[in-house]
Amino acid sequence: MKKGLSILSLFLLVLSIVGKAQENAGLRLPAGFKASLFADNIGSARHITITKSGVVFAKLSNPNKEGNAIIRLEDANHDGVADNITGWGKYGGTGIYVKGNSLYASSNEAIFKYELNSKDEVVNPSNPVTVVSGLINRRQHESKSITFDKGNNVYVNIGAYSNSCQTKDRTPGSQGMMPCPILDSAGGIWKFDGTKENQTYKDGKRYATGLRNVIGLDWNTETNQLFVMQHGRDQLNTLFPNLYNDSLNAELPAETFYAINEGDNAGWPYVYYDPSQHKKIVAPEYGGDGKKEGAKEYKDPAVAFPAHMAPMGVLFYTGTQFPEKYKNGAFITFHGSWNRAPLPQEGFFVAFVPFKNGKATGEWEIFANGFGGNAEGVKVINTGKAKARPVGLAQGPDGSIYVSDDTKGAIFKISYNK
Amino acid sequence: MGNKVERFFKIGCFCIMMISALNVGAQNLINGKKIFETRCLACHQSDGGGVPNMNPPLDGSTNVNGKDIARMVKIIQNGYDERVALDGMYYNNAMIAMPDLKEDAIADVLSYIRNSWSNKAGLVTLAEVKKSISKNKVNKK
Numbered sequence: 046m047k048k049g050l051s052i053l054s055l056f057l058l059v060l061s062i063v064g065k066a067q068e069n070a071g072l073r074l075p076a077g078f079k080a081s082l083f084a085d086n087i088g089s090a091r092h093i094t095i096t097k098s099g100v101v102f103a104k105l106s107n108p109n110k111e112g113n114a115i116i117r118l119e120d121a122n123h124d125g126v127a128d129n130i131t132g133w134g135k136y137g138g139t140g141i142y143v144k145g146n147s148l149y150a151s152s153n154e155a156i157f158k159y160e161l162n163s164k165d166e167v168v169n170p171s172n173p174v175t176v177v178s179g180l181i182n183r184r185q186h187e188s189k190s191i192t193f194d195k196g197n198n199v200y201v202n203i204g205a206y207s208n209s210c211q212t213k214d215r216t217p218g219s220q221g222m223m224p225c226p227i228l229d230s231a232g233g234i235w236k237f238d239g240t241k242e243n244q245t246y247k248d249g250k251r252y253a254t255g256l257r258n259v260i261g262l263d264w265n266t267e268t269n270q271l272f273v274m275q276h277g278r279d280q281l282n283t284l285f286p287n288l289y290n291d292s293l294n295a296e297l298p299a300e301t302f303y304a305i306n307e308g309d310n311a312g313w314p315y316v317y318y319d320p321s322q323h324k325k326i327v328a329p330e331y332g333g334d335g336k337k338e339g340a341k342e343y344k345d346p347a348v349a350f351p352a353h354m355a356p357m358g359v360l361f362y363t364g365t366q367f368p369e370k371y372k373n374g375a376f377i378t379f380h381g382s383w384n385r386a387p388l389p390q391e392g393f394f395v396a397f398v399p400f401k402n403g404k405a406t407g408e409w410e411i412f413a414n415g416f417g418g419n420a421e422g423v424k425v426i427n428t429g430k431a432k433a434r435p436v437g438l439a440q441g442p443d444g445s446i447y448v449s450d451d452t453k454g455a456i457f458k459i460s461y462n463k
Numbered sequence: 464m465g466n467k468v469e470r471f472f473k474i475g476c477f478c479i480m481m482i483s484a485l486n487v488g489a490q491n492l493i494n495g496k497k498i499f500e501t502r503c504l505a506c507h508q509s510d511g512g513g514v515p516n517m518n519p520p521l522d523g524s525t526n527v528n529g530k531d532i533a534r535m536v537k538i539i540q541n542g543y544d545e546r547v548a549l550d551g552m553y554y555n556n557a558m559i560a561m562p563d564l565k566e567d568a569i570a571d572v573l574s575y576i577r578n579s580w581s582n583k584a585g586l587v588t589l590a591e592v593k594k595s596i597s598k599n600k601v602n603k604k
Contacts, residue, residue, distance in 0.1 A: 106516060107516075107553060184546065214559070283501075383506075383514040383518070386508055386509060387504060426510070427508045427509060427510040428508060428514045429513050429514060429515060430510065451516065
């Protein structure tokens with residue numbers, strides 16, 4: 046009897062430990078928030094989008110084991126876990142966006158459009174309409190993220206196929222090309238008409254330039270403005286070791302959040318943003334010494350984040366489920382760095398940027414942490430060991446938010462209940 | 464008695480040879496580690512685990528532990544941007560060429576990556592690197 050009891054209590058103890066490990070799907074959240082694992086192991090999930098009825102679509106960077114690169118996830122019994130998962134599409138990519146009854150998805154060169162029926166099922170999985178094609182893909186920074194304004198215009202990032210426009214990319218001491226020839230067809234955001242077919246560069250418009258690589262972007266419907274997160278340049282220490290040591294490189298340059306107006310220039314590759322000097326600094330490839338200030342004409346960021354954390358997704362929160370402070374503020378996913386090596390890596394979390402009267406306050410805070418599987422206060426040293434790396438963000442019809450991961454392919458659902 | 468001394472002597476000699484061989488290896492590995500830290504670590508990371516979808520892991524890689532030394536010498540000298548599957552995965556960063564690395568530095572860094580983390584493969588000698596370079600030249604023609 047006594048033995049039976051102790052076995053029982055041991056069993057209960059184990060249960061409670063296991064239960065604890067699974068609490069909030071391993072994430073650390075502000076008080077009142079809960080997280081659950083909406084899906085797992087779906088493949089390298091990049092951006093996600095959600096229909097009005099709550100069906101989630103995820104774009105994978107490469108086809109998964111079943112050979113599909115677009116995944117449809119439905120939670121038919123409303124228990125917070127997807128129970129009806131199907132997929133199609135052979136092309137890898139990042140962008141996905143539901144607009145009206147259309148589902149847009151991007152490869153690394155093109156944007157395609159599918160039609161949804163009344164059950165939010167795709168009618169034409171094998172013959173989508175080609176909206177835009179022929180966008181530059183030279184491997185580096187090749188993903189094409191997409192977002193829409195309130196109308197039918199689609200905004201797509203075309204990343205620069207270079208680190209800092211050196212004559213010889215990523216080669217120690219190589220100087221920057223002047224002017225940087227990449228900027229005519231990449232290193233910016235292009236605008237196309239989402240209702241037209243078979244467009245190429247000549248049908249679109251360069252909406253903003255001087256952006257090295259953007260993956261996270263979203264339209265702020267409150268201020269009617271595009272916001273983008275730039276991935277700052279890499280390797281200041283290995284390319285210019287006489288100017289930057291390992292610890293300077295780990296903190297430079299900032300990952301920058303911009304409020305974009307048509308025609309803006311954020312200054313890549315000529316300048317980078319130094320978060321401790323609060324200044325745009327001339328890049329060493331263009332005669333900079335780490336102090337010389339860059340031209341005023343280049344855009345200042347709305348918020349500067351620590352270096353190399355790799356911002357992947359931006360979502361303006363328009364729901365009513367979360368507390369008032371989150372309304373019209375921005376959530377941003379940080380994939381987690383690798384360029385801080387040999388110092389420990391940073392990121393692997395979802396940040397929140399509060400907005401007041403349509404403007405970022407300049408502050409930011411960590412909203413959801415622990416994606417890397419790292420315990421509180423413990424850093425991820427090597428990126429390959431991170432359990433999950435947050436990428437996509439989307440808001441469900443009930444005001445919950447969803448976060449995707451591209452290591453194994455988890456989707457987390459985060460909700461608030463008072 | 465004489466036999467015993469001879470045996471003792473032989474074993475002693477053998478031990479000294481082994482230790483000095485190990486020493487040569489150890490020195491190569493120390494040099495290799497230094498080169499790895501300054502030229503490779505940023506991308507392949509200190510645990511050789513790489514960065515998912517970006518830079519491949521060297522730890523546990525079939526190629527790194529394999530027999531084709533010439534291919535690895537070529538990757539270091541010419542860079543590598545072929546987007547082929549490595550152990551079933553694709554990586555979208557490009558490895559830059561490092562033409563300034565001397566032949567003995569290449570031997571040391573290859574020895575290091577083949578004998579670090581969980582990797583346990585043969586050391587790479589200077590002679591093997593030289594042979595690889597001439598083999599790669601012939602293949603290029």
